[in-house]
Amino acid sequence: MPAERPVQHLTWALIARRFYLDQRTKVEIAKEFGMSRFQVARILQQCLSTGLVTIHIDAHPYLDVELSERLRAAYGLQQAVVIRPQTEDHDGLLHALGATAADLLGESVQSGDVIGVTWGRTLDAMAPALPHLPRCDVVQMTGVVGMAANSVELVKQIAAVSGGAAYPIYAPLVVSTAAAARSLRQQPMVAAAMDHWGAVTRAAVAVGSWSPAASQFKELLTPAEQRELVRTGVVAEIGSTMIDDRGAVVASAVGDRCISMTTEQIRAIPSVVAVAGGEAKRRAIRAVLRSGMLTGLVTDGAVARWVLQHQDD
Structure with missing residues (x-):
């Protein structure tokens, strides 16, 4: 002036x-x-x-607003939340991601929503941090991974906060034969959860990494099955959906043996937010971003910068 x-x-x-x-x-x-x-x-x-008027946005110091917006725009997301971890400890990062996801879910969920969840350590960290939720039902999107029924407890914990019904799956994610999987799908409690898959409106999902290996799903398969999927280019998974580096879904012979939502069922969910971070998962996170299966992502600054820098690689 x-x-x-x-x-x-x-x-x-x-x-x-x-x-x-x-x-x-x-x-x-x-x-x-x-x-x-x-x-x-x-x-x-x-x-x-x-310069007569300047606008300063004083966001939470743990969140990177600019990086969040760049990530959202670059990958066509509805929501992106990038945190600034206050520790280099991996467990600390998981808890920070989980707490942030809990805050995001608390802001987003409306009465009558149906929440779907997979398994994952970040999601395990999300449940205890959840604020009060409007009344909504909670559905398990996959069978149990390993001996610990963490995904079952996760469903129950979220339902306890929301006051809605819980639909857990007391069955493994992967079984020995397709016939065994068909039999399990007919069990009343498994069928009850599956009957609600089509009603899920908001999903919180974890991301498994195959290169480098950071996947509980991968550990359920035989060495021969692992080698075959790696040969076909798998670098990530959501539930039982295998994804290559370009974001394409890889057909798998294991699919018929899985108790899990299909790729098409996940794509039909209006809001699918992945909660994942850490250097070991950055390539897998880029793959699922490229797949178009996500509407949102909660991650850390280092991963966000890497997937932006290597978006076109």
Whole structure:
């Protein structure tokens, strides 16, 4: 603003004050100052471009707003939350990701939603941090991985917070034969969960990495099955959906033996947010971002910068 025009400077400052601090509309301001609302809009824009008005967004110090927005725009997401970890400890990172995901879920869920969850350590960390949720049912999206029924407990914990019904799956994710899988799907409790898969409106999912290996699913397969899937290019998984580096879904002979939502069922969910981070999973996270299966991601700054830098590799 030129110093030789102090009256105009004052007028602009008053208009900016009315709009930004007093929350007056452009029409109200125009009437007060005897001008059109289009003139008011131009003046407000000039206040920003000349530096008369500066806007500072004081976000939470643990969140990177700029990186979150870059990640969201680059991969066409509805939501992206990038955290600034306060520790280099891996367990600390998992808990930070889980707590952030809990906050995001708490803000997003509405009464009547149906929440779906897979398994994963980040999701295990999410449940204890959940705030009060509107009443909604919770559905397990996959069978149990390994001996610990963490995904079953996860479903129960979230349902306890929401006050809704829990639909756990007391069955393994992978069984020995397709016939055994068909039999399990007919069991009443498994069938009850599966009957609700089509109703899921919001899903929180973990990401398994195959290169480098950080996947509980992979450990359920025989060495020969692992080698075959690696040969076909698998680098990541969500549930039982195998994904290659380009984001393409890889057909797997193991699929018929899995108790899990299909790729098509996951894609039909309106909101699918992955909760994953750490250097070991960055390639897998890029793969699932490329797949188009996600509408949102909660991750850390190092992963966000890497997937942005290597988006076109």
